[in-house]
């Protein structure tokens with residue numbers, strides 16, 4: 001899959017077993033965290049072993065908004081674009097999540113949620129906290 005624009009660094013370069021390591025979901029092929037027990041895209045359960053309960057996810061960022069098409073205007077087309085930037089403002093991921101059209105009187109609600117979990121069992125990389 002190559003939805004990244006030019007000059008955009010790939011995410012998911014972390015080694016297996018380290019924080020940020022990824023794998024494809026066996027159900028929907030979305031790139032997900034290796035540590036995920038439920039696919040955030042298709043919501044299939046991925047693990048049935050009784051490994052230590054995964055750290056509970058928190059959602060430090062959640063945004064939702066609705067766009068309503070005015071009743072007497074021509075149809076609109078929309079593109080929902082999502083980008084992720086690092087602490088230096090560099091774009092590390094960019095995706096078009098969905099496109100579509102709005103006819104008179106229709107509306108669409110767009111939601112964004114960023115889930116975070118503590119990376120259990122992973123050792124803090126040496127020097128990570130140094131400046």
Ligand SMILES: [Zn+2]
Nearest residue numbers: 025028039042
């Ligand atoms: Zn999936």
